[in-house]
Amino acid sequence: MSVIIRHYFPYTGTAPHTTFTLDAFWTDPGSIIRLPLVTTKTSTAMTSWNPGLGAGLYAGKYQWVSPHQAPYDWSLLDSIKIQCRIADTANDTTILLALSVRVMYGTDTVRGILYQGKGTAYTIDGTLRNINMGVPHVHVQNAFSMSQDDHIVAELGLYTDLNGSALMSFGDDSATDLGENLTDTAAYNPWIEFTMGPYGPSPIGPAGGIASGQALGTPKMRGTIQSEA
Numbered sequence: 001m002s003v004i005i006r007h008y009f010p011y012t013g014t015a016p017h018t019t020f021t022l023d024a025f026w027t028d029p030g031s032i033i034r035l036p037l038v039t040t041k042t043s044t045a046m047t048s049w050n051p052g053l054g055a056g057l058y059a060g061k062y063q064w065v066s067p068h069q070a071p072y073d074w075s076l077l078d079s080i081k082i083q084c085r086i087a088d089t090a091n092d093t094t095i096l097l098a099l100s101v102r103v104m105y106g107t108d109t110v111r112g113i114l115y116q117g118k119g120t121a122y123t124i125d126g127t128l129r130n131i132n133m134g135v136p137h138v139h140v141q142n143a144f145s146m147s148q149d150d151h152i153v154a155e156l157g158l159y160t161d162l163n164g165s166a167l168m169s170f171g172d173d174s175a176t177d178l179g180e181n182l183t184d185t186a187a188y189n190p191w192i193e194f195t196m197g198p199y200g201p202s203p204i205g206p207a208g209g210i211a212s213g214q215a216l217g218t219p220k221m222r223g224t225i226q227s228e229a
Contacts, residue, residue: 004193004194004196005039005193005194005196006192006193007037007038007039007064007066007191007192007193007194008037008039008041008172008189009037009084009156009171009189009191009192010035010036010038010044010171010172011045011046011047011170012035012044015034015036015063015064016036016065016067016068016151017034017151019108020063020065021108022060022061022063023102023155025058025060025098025155026060026061026155027058028051028053028054028057028058028059029059029060030060031061032062032063033061033062034064034065035062035063035064035065036064036065036066036067037066037152037154041172041189042172044171044172044173045173046169046170046174046187047171048167048168048169049061049168049169049170050165051157051158051165051166051168052163052164052165053093053158053159053160053162053163053165053166055162055163058098058118058157058158058159059098059158059159060100060155060158061157062155062156062170063155064153064154064155065151065152065153066151066153066154067151068149068150070148071146071148072145072146073144074112074140074143074144074145074146074196076139076140076141076143077139077140077197078114078139078194078197079137079139079195080099080101080133080138080139080140080193080194080195081132081133081136081137081192081193081195082099082133082190082192082193083130083131083177083178083179083184083190083191084130084131084156084168084169084170084191085128085130085131085169085184085185085188085190086124086131086158086166086167086168086169087127087128087129087167088124088125088126088164088165088166089126089164089165089167090164093162093164094121094122094161094162095122095124095158095160095164095166096119096120096121096122097118097119097131097133097156097159098117098118098119098158098159099116099117099119099133099154099155099157100113100153100154100157101113101114101115101116101153101154101155101192102114103144103146103151103153104150104153105149105150105151111144111145111146111147112142112144112145112146113142114140114141114152115138115141116141117133117138118133118159119131119132119133120133127185128169128185128187129184129185130179130181130182130183130185132180132182137195152194156168156170169187169190171189172190174188174189176188177189177191178191
């Protein structure tokens with residue numbers, strides 16, 4: 001059985017680790033802002049980032065860092081889902097969600113890269129509208145072992161083929177999470193979800209009582225998949 005854990009992107013708060021640099025994947029990086037990646041909503045107000053976008057560049061500056069993690073062997077069967085709202089404020093280009101997820105430790109050392117890339121083309125208008133990386137998910141790109149007390153580091157940004165301007169919304173103060181669709185425009189919570197093991201139909205997330213600061217899944221023997229039900 002798969003273990004599926006959903007994390008949220010608060011707009012304020014203190015990251016549990018403050019020396020990790022942005023992934024070099026971002027070819028148009030801003031001044032880094034580090035935030036906590038949490039499994040329980042912290043009720044930070046929804047706020048929008050408004051970057052100017054250069055043609056063919058990956059713009060990113062926000063980094064969400066998880067608490068210490070338990071050992072786990074990531075495999076190519078594991079997968080990632082993500083939903084957040086973005087808007088093309090110029091109404092003249094195609095904006096793509098971009099994502100980097102790494103496992104890191106020490107002062108600034110990469111244990112492994114879970115995912116780097118951009119979503120499928122999706123032309124949107126000036127309204128903040130739901131978008132994702134892939135339907136229903138994208139697979140982890142590299143298999144490697146995560147060690148005790150490593151951190152999962154998620155960075156969200158935007159990509160466009162043309163010069164443009166966009167909005168991206170972060171926060172976690174809604175009672176409702178964004179749906180798995182490309183249509184939600186309400187200020188629901190953006191999220192990222194990790195599935196350990198072959199993709200399964202029964203998500204175990206905040207409703208299952210996962211506490212903020214708990215590791216990604218309960219500590220388990222390396223290489224096994226354990227249900228938290």
